[in-house]
Structures are given as structure tokens and as C-alpha cells.
Amino acid sequence: MKLGQATIKDIARELNLSASTISRALKDYPGISDETKRKVKEMAEKMNYRPNAIALSLRKSRSFTIGVIIPEVVHFFFSTVVSGIEEVAQSRGYNVILVQSNEKLEREISSIETMLSNQIDGVLVSYSKETNTFEHFTRVLDQGFPIVFFDRAPQIPGAINVMVDDYQGAFDATTHLISQGYKNIVHLAGPPSLKITRDRANGYKAALEKNGLPVHPDHIIPCPLGTVEESQKLVSELLSSSAVNPDAFFACNDIGAVGAMMACRDAGLKIPLDVGIVGFSDWQFCSMLEPKLSSVAQPGTLMGAKATEILLDIIEKKIDPETMEKSLVLETKLMDRDSSKRF
């Protein structure tokens, strides 16, 4: 009682009752006298009793804890997802263990091992840029352990994925630029290992084709690092070379769009008059920029919430992972602001 918490046994000893009686009384079991219940609860309160969730976990082989593996916490989109996850988990009585892979495959692997050791009931994953093998996931999936992937979803048969419609979002953004009269639209692409990169590039291409515009391979610029500096440099080079002559940029993410904005400004180009720009993700700062940056909004919090609901439903066997719908696609929303509106 001084050091360790008071346990059921302590209460039992104090009241000259058996541990089982205490356990039952605290949970309002039928066959316990009201008098005993009262006394037990009183004493529990007095002794500052707190049930030991660890002991409970061991007994039930359930920890009421889920794991979350994300590339990094300091990332607006992922932070919104985590917020949604935490929200739903908390409301349904689950804890959230969080680890960041820092975009390292190795840490992703060790994280999932640690989590399994900790008997978590399920895990939510957005895999790292480095991840090119999925054995560490399939291995545990095959054991019947619940995993729900979000945003960055692997092409594993049977895996449950929650994503946004990257293809459609990119299609909408590009179509919007075309409708504003931009004709030579360059796409700043992401890391090639991610499916979202390919989906967004495909949406971009499809929009061009649908509108009878040519698709030039050299109009798709990979930005693997994803920093402002990288895209700023690449766009600057593009603008100073005479080969391409772009009049708009659709970036795979907002950081890339900011780099493009800066490069255009450096080159003396007016936004949106000379050049139109649209980003992807609709980070917080988009509406704080001058001009306000158009972007494709992704429902991050909703994605986290939905993914968690699905995971918990699987854990609680409210749905059957075998027969259920394997992929949930959330809609994006184009936020067309000043950076891309000529009319």
C-alpha cells in the first residue's frame, strides 16, 4: 500500500473476505449481498484501489491496446490521422501505443515485433518509404493477427486498406488547372515506392488525356526527398531551361507546391497569372500563404477514425475479416484558392 498499489487481496485481508468475493462485489455480480458490496466498494475507495490492467490482460489474453506505426509524427497529415485514431480508440476503451518508423524499414520490422510481444490486439500501419518487402506484415497477417493499413497501403492480397482516392484527387486538381486555361502542366511527383505516388501521377495523366492534352514523360518530375528545397531547385532548373516552359504545377504534396511557388516568385512569375499551382493534402498553412494555395484536401482525421473503427470491429468480431470489404476509399476535396484561379 505504501509502494505498490492496493490489490484485491489487500482489500480481502482488510475485510476478512476472500479475493473472489471482492472481485465479484466490485463488478456488481448478482449473488453478493448489498451490504458486502457496499463495504467492499468503500474499502476499495479508501485504499485507493485501482484494477491492474496488466493482470487482466494476461488473464484474458487481450490488452485493449492497439498499436500505430507511422513514418513520422511531425507531419501534418499523419498527425491528423493519429488524432482520429486516438479519438476513436479512447472512446471505445482502448489504449494507443505509438511508434514512428522514421521511414526506416528496419524500425518498422522491430516495432511490429515489439508490439506483438506486448500483446496488442491489433495494429494500424502506414508503411515507410523504404519498405519494399512486406513479409513482416504477411507473416503476422497469416497468423490471423488484425492489421489495417491506411494511406500508404500495400498490395497484399487480403490486406485491409483505408485510403483516399488519390487518383480522383489528382484528376480533379489537374482538370481544375486545365479549366483555368493552363495548358502546359508539370507534375511534381513523390517517392516512386509509394502507391499514392503512382495513383496521383495516373490521375494527372488521365485528366490530360481526357482533355486532349499531350502527356510528356519529361513533365513528370520526381521529388523523392519531399523537401521545399528540392522542389524549389528542380522547378528553378526547369524554368531556366527552355525545354519545357510550364505554365502550371500540380504537386504531389503541399511542400512541393511551396517549393514551386518560391521558384516561380524567384523567376519573376506571377501566381496565378503566369503560373498556376495546386498542391495535395491541404495542410494547415495553405490558406495562410500569399496567394492562398489551392490543394486537394485529404480527410486525415476521418481516415484515422474509420481505420480504427474497422480494426476494433475486427478485434471485437463484429465483422469478419474474411468476408468484409477489403478496401475503403475516402473522397478528397479540391480546395480551389487563389494560387490556381485566373478567372
Added chain:
Amino acid sequence: MKLGQATIKDIARELNLSASTISRALKDYPGISDETKRKVKEMAEKMNYRPNAIALSLRKSRSFTIGVIIPEVVHFFFSTVVSGIEEVAQSRGYNVILVQSNEKLEREISSIETMLSNQIDGVLVSYSKETNTFEHFTRVLDQGFPIVFFDRAPQIPGAINVMVDDYQGAFDATTHLISQGYKNIVHLAGPPSLKITRDRANGYKAALEKNGLPVHPDHIIPCPLGTVEESQKLVSELLSSSAVNPDAFFACNDIGAVGAMMACRDAGLKIPLDVGIVGFSDWQFCSMLEPKLSSVAQPGTLMGAKATEILLDIIEKKIDPETMEKSLVLETKLMDRDSSKRF
């Protein structure tokens, strides 16, 4: 082995050995033959054995898990702190359980209860704006349970706090504005319940006094909500009324600074020519704005890392919470950019 994980007992049965032998072999205890060790490890590998951390926790009364309670995840500064926490925890073999209070006292209280139930080894806390009583902390502190507070640190005797030097940061920012020739500097303050709000306001006042400038109470504008809209509206009102006539704004946070920027732009004022602006926190987007926003950088990741190191040192009894230094103050760094540089 089909459903649940393989346990030590399963290996024991398979090898016709006792559980204790398996346990020892796996941990390379001295008195076990190399031959047995080899066989055991082989079988463990084959059966895909994973130690049950829950059982270990129960036995050792230690979970190797720490809790983190923050107001919200979707907040650049807090996300950097969490990143630092997670980093250090992971490297020292601890898990991190994360909850957000959503600035609600009630959730803060229930969170800490849940965490204690889960036998976490210690907790890192930044309390909510709503928190006006600290009983829920003192109660567990008095039981000898380790808590380290960061950023928002309570005035509890004996509590261990890791903060930045808000006073000095505000002093530096204000001094910088004065040095740039601004004379009528308004302070956009934060929620009055937070100590950081008072410290920053005091640093602002001290800088004015030191430079022989008057301190007008009506030059300190409280922005309790902390939204762009709020500060934009308040600054607009201020600019249109003839009473104050400010030529600079030092905001308690970057969001407030952005609101001020927008209000100034709306009023046709040039930044930094007519009005100088400095924010606090140096969020990611500061250097993406036009003009680039000056701000006081807070070492969020470092704060998380330091707080975690202290907490783990206490948990592992490497330092004594009684005799140790109770408060660690980290330095801020003024990032003077275009929004406040006239010369």
C-alpha cells in the same frame, strides 16, 4: 500454436524439458549446456516464439511503458515534442502510450487513471488549458509515481518541469522589434490560465521597460481561442480604432502572428515597412510565408527528448527525484526574418 502465440511451456513440451530450463536457455544462463541452448533456441525460432511482455510486466511490476498526455496531436509544436519523446523511449526500450486531452480537464483526469491502471512506469504531461486544479497530479505524485511536466508546467512544489525560457524568448523578440525602430508594439497574448502566457507577457513588458518605452495595459490583447480568425479580427479592430495605432505586433504564437499579418495586409499596411511582426514557436510554415515570418524557435524535439531522459532516469533510479534539479529550462532562438526587419 494455431491461435495464441507459442509459449515457453509449448517449447518445453515439445522438447521434453521443463519450463525453467527453456527460460534459462533463452536467456543464456550459465548453468545450461550448450547443446540444450542450441536445441531450445532452434525450437523457439521454429515455433515462432515471442516472449509475452504482459506476463513479464505482471511478474516484474514494470511495464517498460511510459504515458504521454498532451492537449492535442495536431499541433506542430506538440508533434515535435512527441517525436523527441518517442525517439528516446524507443532507443531505451520503452513503449509510448499516447493520449490527447483535447484541452479538457476531465479527459486529463481519466487518462491518468487509465494509465495508472495499465501500470505504466511514468508519465509525461503537458496539461490542458482548462486545467485549474492539480489534485489529480499531486495525488499520484505523492504516491511516489514519476511525472515529468513539459512546456505547460504547473506550480506544484517538487514537480519536475522541462520548459523553454519563455520570458527570455519574449524579451528577445520585443527587443529585436525595438531595435528595428518599432515603437508602439502590441502584444497578442494567449490563454491566461497558462504560465507560458504570463511569462511571455512579462518578457514583453520587461523589454519595453528596459528600453524606456511605456507599458500600456491596452497594448496587451488576450487571444484565448488561439485561432487565425480571432487574432485577425482583433487586430483589424485595433487598426481601425484610433486609440492605439500600433506599428508592430509580438504574438504569443505563430497562429496569432499570421492573423495579424492578414489584418495588416487587409488594412493596406506594408510588412515590415509599416508594421513589424514576430511570432512564437517557429512553426514549419513561418519560412514559407511572404514575407517570411520572424519567430521565436522553441526546441520541441529536444524538450521531448530531455523530458523523457529525465523520466527514464528517475524510473531506473539513475537519479533521485528528491535531490535532483527540479526544473530544466531550454533556450529559445529568435529567427529574425523578413516580417520584422526594416534595416
Added chain:
DNA sequence: TTGTATGCGTTATCAT
């Protein structure tokens, strides 16, 4: 209405 015994997975202690 209450008590006893057992087991969840692991390891420390005390045998052999």
C-alpha cells in the same frame, strides 16, 4: 451468499 482452486506466461528460489 461466500470460499477454494486453477490458470494466464514468466522467472526466482529452492531443490535434485
Added chain:
DNA sequence: ATGATAACGCATACAA
């Protein structure tokens, strides 16, 4: 070099 037993805190099947 290995085994048997007890214990961590709790819940439950079975007894009384």
C-alpha cells in the same frame, strides 16, 4: 545441468 514450485493480480468453474 535440470526440475518443481510459487508468485505477480485477477477472474471464474466448481464447491459448500
